Amino acid sequence: MKIVWEGTYNVDGWSIPAGTTKLKQAHQFVRFCMHAARQAQYSSLIANGPNNNDAYKLIDPKRAELLPTYPKNLERLQRCNNAWWGKKLRLREREAPGMDSQRLTHTILCKETPHHG
Numbered sequence: 001m002k003i004v005w006e007g008t009y010n011v012d013g014w015s016i017p018a019g020t021t022k023l024k025q026a027h028q029f030v031r032f033c034m035h036a037a038r039q040a041q042y043s044s045l046i047a048n049g050p051n052n053n054d055a056y057k058l059i060d061p062k063r064a065e066l067l068p069t070y071p072k073n074l075e076r077l078q079r080c081n082n083a084w085w086g087k088k089l090r091l092r093e094r095e096a097p098g099m100d101s102q103r104l105t106h107t108i109l110c111k112e113t114p115h116h117g
Helices: 023-034 035-047 053-058 082-095 101-111
Strands: 007-009 077-079
Touching: 007 053, 023 035
Parallel strands: 007 077
Antiparallel strands: none
16 A cells, blocks of 8 residues: 555644743744754654654654655645635635534535645
8 A cells, every 4th residue: 555645735833922921932942843853753653744854864764755745745735725715614604604614624625626725
């Protein structure tokens, strides 16, 4: 069996609340988490690719090839169009008030998206 990397990917990020009294510590924590060695360790346990590309130097090559952000895998993926998804979800929420977001997303995937946005 082989993983076929075709489809979309999404990007996550870190947020620091405005006005925090611990801004220095928050910055230190984000730097800590983004360090290549920590990203490599995380990606060796979880099938999420590292954000720090230097982490790939520390990940076993066979494991690296299984991760979505491995360069050859990422070439075949497209970044998710979050603006499109947001617009579709807002329209569906108005049409079907009270429907949870998971069901709304499923409805959009099944009925409206030839290539998932």
